[in-house]
Amino acid sequence: MRLVIAEDAALLRQGLTLLLASNGHEVVEAVADAEQLLRAVAEHRPDLALLDVRMPPTYTDEGLRAALVIRRQQPDTAVLVLSQYVEERYAADLLGGNLDGVGYLLKDRVGEVGEFLDALARVGAGGTVFDPEVVRQILARTRRDTPLRRLAPRELEVLQLMAEGRSNAGIGAELVITERSVEKHINSIFSKLHLPVTTGDNRRVIAVLRYLDGGGPRR
Template structure:
């Protein structure tokens, strides 16, 4: 296959190029940032793009956003994402939109060269290669999203005020309800988030984290 590699680490990029070249693939280009990636892909139309999640200039999510853009512009583009961690939101969106010719592997898996080359071949031919950890975290995120969707509009208002650090009495005053009603809404939120009483955990903090993660 004709492959473009987008990886800001020169050492890892060279290693990937060597592994893939030795396996008979043609490396069309190796680039260090998402801007170069988009330009090279538009100019060369490779069979497969291998892209890192965190790339310059901010080293946050430039790579996977570029992958999402490539997939939206050409759904048939084969893309294999490599990362040290799981970017749940983009991974879930990419998988939900089209699993054909898509892969998401943690970089630790590259150490298993035969398995990595198998994933490359599978994605390049239109298949899917997902790291088990990616699948697990997406499932967790999906479950949390479903729990949030169960909240009533009033419970969402209460949760938002909790996220702002307001006390139960302050929440009641802001929503023009009694403190008892605010406490009942909070208890309902805990129940829907499956946050059981536990002295070792602060349910209020965990509920707010669920809200922020959404």
């Protein structure tokens, strides 16, 4: 896989470059800020951009705003955010779009190198990977002012796992319930949120997160 890395911490940037190169990936460029990131992605058209949220000059949300630009301008480039923080506003914007090839992981919750490399491969292949804490914080924020208040506690658990990109089988295994029970919860969720039931994990996650992001289904 061909990648561009955007990370302002020089040691981490170099470490990620060496780690990825030693595992068969090609880092075409490693940069320190969002402006260089956008330039590098436009120039190299990589398979994936791996980036931090907070970068120069303000160290607030430059990385996530750049990720949104990449998703609009270079839709064939997957985006994996690897950060210490959950930046709720722009994270919700990122999660509210097309989720093919999108991920958001928290640095201090990535347990091992193999786990990180697996997530990288899944996102690069067009999959969806979200840290549960990222989803939890966005759901907690949106629940206060949306019809999420209508959902039962178990339905909220299922919704969170859906938003992480889990399959019905994965949700059932996590919650120790049958796939049939999962299907019933999902049907109830879509009914309460006035969303059409669709097939395919990514499409249903997109529908849910679009609802959360905009307060209702987009048309």
